[in-house]
Amino acid sequence: MKLTNLRSFAATAVVAFGVTGPLQADMPLSYTNEIAPGVYSFGGGNGYHSMFLVTDEGVVAFETVNSTHSEKMIEAISGVTDQPIEFAMHSHNHWDHASGGGVFQAAGAETVAHTLAAQYLAAVPGQDTSVPDIVWDGNRHDIEIGGVTVQLHYLGLNHGLGMTVFVIPEKRVAYIADLVTPNRVGFNIMPDFNIGEWERTLGEILELDFDVAVCSHTELSAEEAPNGCTKTHVEEERQFIVDLRGAIFAEFQKGTPANEIPTRVALPQYAEWVGYDEWLPMNAWRVMLDIWMGPYPWVPEG
Known part of the structure; x- marks a missing residue:
C-alpha cells in the first residue's frame, strides 16, 4: 500500500465552514493510497478525504467535495487507471461535501445522491453544486460495476439530508462522511446533527459488512489516515456521545x-x-x- 505525499501540512487548513478544525501538522497535504485491492483513499489537501473504486468496467468516485478537490481526484484516478469514471457518489446535501459534481459530470460520470439530498441541491443550489444525475429513494440501493457491488445505505435523519454510508462488501471497505471523525471531538455545536439518531446510526454502521473505511474527516496521524478508519473508531465516536x-x-x-x-x-x-x-x-x-x-x-x- 503505497502512500504518495506531495508535501506536508505546515499550517492549519481553512476550508468551507471550517469543518475540519485544527488539523494535525503532520497530515499529508495530498495523497492517493490503495487501502484494498482496487480501492483508494484520496486526500485533496483540504482536510477532506474521498475514495475511489477501480474495476474492469469503470471507476466509482466517492465524495466530490468541490471543484478543485474533484479536479485533483480525477488527476489521481488517471494516475492509477485509464478506465472511465462511471459514477460519482454524494454522501449528503451539505455544500462542503456535495459541490464539485459538475467536474465529474463534465468528465462523463453520472453523479448519484439520495432523493432527500438531491431535492435540497435542486432547491438550494450552492455556487459549486450541480443537480445529481441518478436519484434513489428508500433505505438501500445497489450499483453493480465490474463484478463488484456498491451498497448505498440511508440510515435516517442523523446528519444533513440523505446521508448515505457506502459499503463495498467484496472489498470489505466503506466510505463514511461526517458521522465518524477519528480522534476529534464534535465540530463546533454539532450543526445539523440529530444527536439521538446519530448515536443510533453509529450502532447500525457497526453492523455493516466492512473492515476498513475512509472517513471524510479524520485526525489520525499521517501514517494512519491514508489507511482508513475502522470499526474501533466508530465505537469510539459512539462512546464519546x-x-x-x-x-x-x-x-x-x-x-x-x-x-x-x-x-x-x-x-x-x-x-x-x-x-x-x-x-x-x-x-x-x-x-x-x-x-x-x-x-x-x-x-x-x-
Missing part, C-alpha cells in the same frame, strides 16, 4: 445550574483529541440544551 451525555446528566444531578454545565463538563479521556479545548464546551452546550429543553430521547445509564 455516551460519555458526554453522562457527564451532563451528572452535573444536573449535582444541581449545577444549566448555564454553567457546559464549562463544568470535562472528559479527560478525550483530552488529546483535536478540538477538545475549543469545541468540547460547545458540544456540551448542544447536548445539554437538547436534554434541558426536551423531550429528550435518552435516559442516563445505570
